[in-house]
Amino acid sequence: MPKRLPPLKPLRAFEAAARHLSFTQAAAELNVTQAAISHQIKQLEDALGAALFRRMNRALKLTEEGEAFLPAVSQALETVASAAERIRTPQKAGPLTVSVLPSFASTWLVPRLSRFRQREPEIDIRLSADYELADFDLDDIDVAIRWGKGDYPGLAAERFMTEELFPVCSPRLVLEGPHPLKTPADLKHHTLLHDDVLTDWRVWLLAAGVNDVDPDKGPSFNYSDLVLQAAIDGQGVALGRSSLAHDALARGQLVRPFGIALPGDYAYYFVCPSYAVQRPRIKAFRDWLFEEADRDRRQDEEIPRLGARDDEAPDA
Structure with a gap:
């Protein structure tokens, strides 16, 4: 059987009066009258069957x-x-579990996490890398980074990064060998590397006016980071995604041989339950994520492009 509690409101009156040893000061602190304090103390004393003050x-x-x-x-x-x-x-301090696609985690998010730790050392990021969409009602997930079109019913979703698609390759393929890449038509002398998770070479070759290259020939990869690694290793030319290829382009491991780029069908979204948007840990991660995306956009303008100019047309 639960224990009987004394009336709760008089407890506050008692604590304030006992701390100040004054009904007048207690009344001022609690924004009530002195008579109200006196009445509440009497109520508490009656409930306890004992006097608490000597007046x-x-x-x-x-x-x-x-x-x-x-x-x-x-x-x-x-x-x-x-x-x-x-x-x-x-509280801001504590763990924050982030659901993210494996390729985005390995090529973009993980290399930047040291900057987040420096900025928010009290927040411990826990990455959950998976191609399955997180279920916030069932999984132990705080936020998710999703690649899609932004249709996430019942959730708060903000787009923080769009994508372009363009060929990328090792600098060696542009500058060396018997068939350097000078125009899109030169792709017929090179191996095309395929990323299974996005619109592949056929659409880009059509936009570039190239019709004598087999868009289906060449090795394929079901993880976007793997196709980029194959391109870095000089195994061929990949149709890269700007977000994932950014760091390798900035380091000079990859180059853009041509200026033609296609807008991506999907973008990256920061997603969390609507009720959690303003929680300190979640807001801190969200703000940092958007700042990192802005940093990339500024750096993209400074990354040199080798090979053909944007206005060069391929041979008919």
């Missing part, structure tokens, strides 16, 4: 019962206040 001329003292009761009441009220404050203002 003296121009003075107020605790009885023995009051002195014994005060520490427990103070601690209990502080515990409740602290718990309520944690609910009202969730």
Whole structure:
């Protein structure tokens, strides 16, 4: 059987009055009248069957019962206040579990996480890399980075990065060998590398006006980071995605031999439950993510392009 609690509102009046040893100051702190404090103390004393204060001329003292009761009441009220404050203002420190596609994690997110740790050292990122979409109702996931068209019913979704598709290859293929890549037509002398998860070479070759290259021939990879690695190793020319190829282009491991680029069908979205958008850990990660995407966009303008100019037309 649960223990009987004394009336809760009078407990606050008792704690304030005992701390100040003054009904007047307690009333001012709690924004009530002195009569209200006196009434609540009387109510509490009746419920306990014991006097808590000795009322003296121009003075107020605790009885023995009051002195014994005060520490427990103070601690209990502080515990409740602290718990309520944690609910009202969730703490920033702690783990944050992020669901992300494996290729995006390995080529883009993980290389940047050291900057997030420097900025938010109290937040521990836990990556959950999977091609399956996270279910926020069932999985232990706080936020997700999704690649799609932004249709995520019941969730808050913000696009933070769009993509372009363009050929990428090792600098050696552009500058060396018997058939350097000078125009898109030169692709007929090179191996095409295929990324199974996006629109492949056929559409790009059509946009470039190249009709004598087999768009289906060449090795294929079911992970986007693998096709980029094959291109870095000089195994052929890949149709790269700007987001995933960015770092390798910036390091000079890959180059863009041609200026022709196609807009991607999908973009990257920051996704979380609507009720969690303003939680400190989630907001901190979201803000950092958007700043990193902006950094990439600025750097993209400085990455040199080798090979053909944008206005060069392929041989008819």
